[in-house]
Amino acid sequence: MAQIPDGTVVGVILGYEYGDLYEQHKHRFKRVEVSTHGQLIGLLNSNKLDLAIFFDDVLHYYLQHEGIKAQNIQRGQLNYSSEIYLAFTKDNPHSIRRAEALDAGLQQLKKSGVYQQLLNRVRP
Incomplete structure (x- = not known):
């Protein structure tokens, strides 16, 4: 930078x-x-x-x-690497159930191989 x-x-x-x-x-x-x-x-x-x-x-x-064409885009240096987190509010009584459902869904996607397939679509 x-x-x-x-x-x-x-x-x-x-x-x-x-x-x-x-x-x-x-x-x-x-x-x-x-x-x-x-x-x-x-x-x-x-x-x-x-x-x-x-x-x-x-x-x-x-x-x-998305069908967008890159006419003159070149990859530069790595600027930043980050973790992405999904947060649920403590004030909502449904937050715990929603977080558990998200975890279960992610585990199911990983176990079935669908998670890796999705990653392969954006990171060939």
């Missing part, structure tokens, strides 16, 4: 987290915040951004499954 020149036009998704390193350097960039990944890809393709930050699997999905 430090080697990206000051004033670089960087595209990101509004509300997404890009890690501590990005937070330390974002003041140096001209940021363009958009709502969708399709918008980011379109801005890259029309040369309105110098770079955009994507999660690898998300970009791969859009390029493979």
Whole structure:
């Protein structure tokens, strides 16, 4: 991140987290915040951004499954790796049951092999 020149036009998704390193350097960039990944890809393709930050699997999905063409997109350096968590509110009496149902469903998907099949679709 430090080697990206000051004033670089960087595209990101509004509300997404890009890690501590990005937070330390974002003041140096001209940021363009958009709502969708399709918008980011379109801005890259029309040369309105110098770079955009994507999660690898998300970009791969859009390029493979949404029919979006990448005219001049090249993969850069890894910026950030994160865990994703799903949280349930303690104030909702159904939260425990919903969390247990999610866990059971994920275990069933993994046991049946469907989970791996889904991963293979976005990470060939």
